[in-house]
Amino acid sequence: MIQLDLNHAFLKEDVKAYQDQVRAIDEALQNGTCKGNDFIGWLNWANNYDKEEFSRIKEVAAKVRENTEVFVVCGIGGSYLGARAAIEMMNGLYGDNKPEIIYMGNTFSSTYISQVMNHIKDKEVTVNVISKSGTTTETALAFRILKQFMEEKYGEDAKNRIIATTDKARGTLKALADKEGYETFVIPDDIGGRFSVITPVGLLPIAVAGIDIDALMKGLHEGMGEYGDADLEKNPAYRYAVARRILQNQGYDVELLVNYEPQMQMVAEWWKQLFGESEGKDGKGILPDSVCFSTDLHSLGQFVQEGKKVLFETNLYVETPMIDLTFPNDEANEDGMNYLAGKSVDWANKMAAKGTLQAHEETGGVPNILLTMPGMTSYDFGNMCMFFFKAIAMTTLMNDSNPFNQPGVEVYKKNMFKLLGKE
Numbered sequence: 001m002i003q004l005d006l007n008h009a010f011l012k013e014d015v016k017a018y019q020d021q022v023r024a025i026d027e028a029l030q031n032g033t034c035k036g037n038d039f040i041g042w043l044n045w046a047n048n049y050d051k052e053e054f055s056r057i058k059e060v061a062a063k064v065r066e067n068t069e070v071f072v073v074c075g076i077g078g079s080y081l082g083a084r085a086a087i088e089m090m091n092g093l094y095g096d097n098k099p100e101i102i103y104m105g106n107t108f109s110s111t112y113i114s115q116v117m118n119h120i121k122d123k124e125v126t127v128n129v130i131s132k133s134g135t136t137t138e139t140a141l142a143f144r145i146l147k148q149f150m151e152e153k154y155g156e157d158a159k160n161r162i163i164a165t166t167d168k169a170r171g172t173l174k175a176l177a178d179k180e181g182y183e184t185f186v187i188p189d190d191i192g193g194r195f196s197v198i199t200p201v202g203l204l205p206i207a208v209a210g211i212d213i214d215a216l217m218k219g220l221h222e223g224m225g226e227y228g229d230a231d232l233e234k235n236p237a238y239r240y241a242v243a244r245r246i247l248q249n250q251g252y253d254v255e256l257l258v259n260y261e262p263q264m265q266m267v268a269e270w271w272k273q274l275f276g277e278s279e280g281k282d283g284k285g286i287l288p289d290s291v292c293f294s295t296d297l298h299s300l301g302q303f304v305q306e307g308k309k310v311l312f313e314t315n316l317y318v319e320t321p322m323i324d325l326t327f328p329n330d331e332a333n334e335d336g337m338n339y340l341a342g343k344s345v346d347w348a349n350k351m352a353a354k355g356t357l358q359a360h361e362e363t364g365g366v367p368n369i370l371l372t373m374p375g376m377t378s379y380d381f382g383n384m385c386m387f388f389f390k391a392i393a394m395t396t397l398m399n400d401s402n403p404f405n406q407p408g409v410e411v412y413k414k415n416m417f418k419l420l421g422k423e
């Protein structure tokens, strides 16, 4: 369970003053009368997910792990970020990752696409193309290149190495997958892209990466209870949601998600999409940004400490690291570092976090929200998903906006299609 500490947040209003509003919104969310109510399938997904499909995900993943050196996830936005966030958080950045998981369909960069194709050309490859609409241009462009490559490399067998995750009935990708005979998995109608990491969109790549998806679903399921109460005192996700609204009332328009683990950086990217796309509409919302400390204390740290007071920090602390390390002794001590000899490196990381909180809070006057997760396991990931899903749904509905649509994303597409000559 994620622990929340608001003692460093400088809130000028009492969180409890929002109890009635929170209760009313929670009721609307639970009984499906809130804004965007056709996209709340994630709420009870941990109970309602298709168990047969879940078993098939595990079977397909086991087969892929046997015959594949590189697994290419081809998708963008909600059809990409969650899987990458989960895999990097749980396996680390330089783990013994077999198969290697790489990402395409998330950019038009010709250099990136060419280098990925060059990287995979002599390896055993499986492709997972993921798109709910089936028409997202970045993904479709990359998939055509991958499909041709797979057909040249594997001939008839290509169809056994391409897996499509898409809508159950509609769209170009579904039609193509049926025609070619690809294995397919379904993106549920009532779960939007940025909430879809808990569906086959995330679960297949995560299982291919060797991660226990049963534990992920268990964490999600427990999260339904832990973050399910309308009572603010019993629900840290809703308290966090209210604290964000109060801080915005106090003039803070930027939220910096702070982590101290480089393997959490894609979690921050996933969170930015979840929060930014859900809340940033109707001329409202808090701009979500992120930093990885202590690395970024040597870049953005200066701004946080002494720059314009536009932001608050939300620290996502991890209690137990994936691996700890003891700092070695050195007889000569020429670098003067023996004061750390025998100490845990994770302890040093936590002391850096403590010192930073003090500096930003006491001297910098920056409000800090503290979130602590127990570890970076599959269970923790599933649990964290429910925490952030509930928090962003509540905080956006408090703004009287629809948390589950993204009308603004379409504007660039129209212009781009015109420029690309699409009919």
Ligand code: PA5
Residues within 6 Å of the ligand: 076, 077, 078, 079, 130, 131, 132, 133, 134, 135, 136, 139, 192, 193, 194, 195, 277, 406
């Ligand atoms: O949150 C969202 O809905 C978006 O980020 C989509 O996931 C993204 O645009 C990809 O869409 P699709 O899965 O239709 O290719």
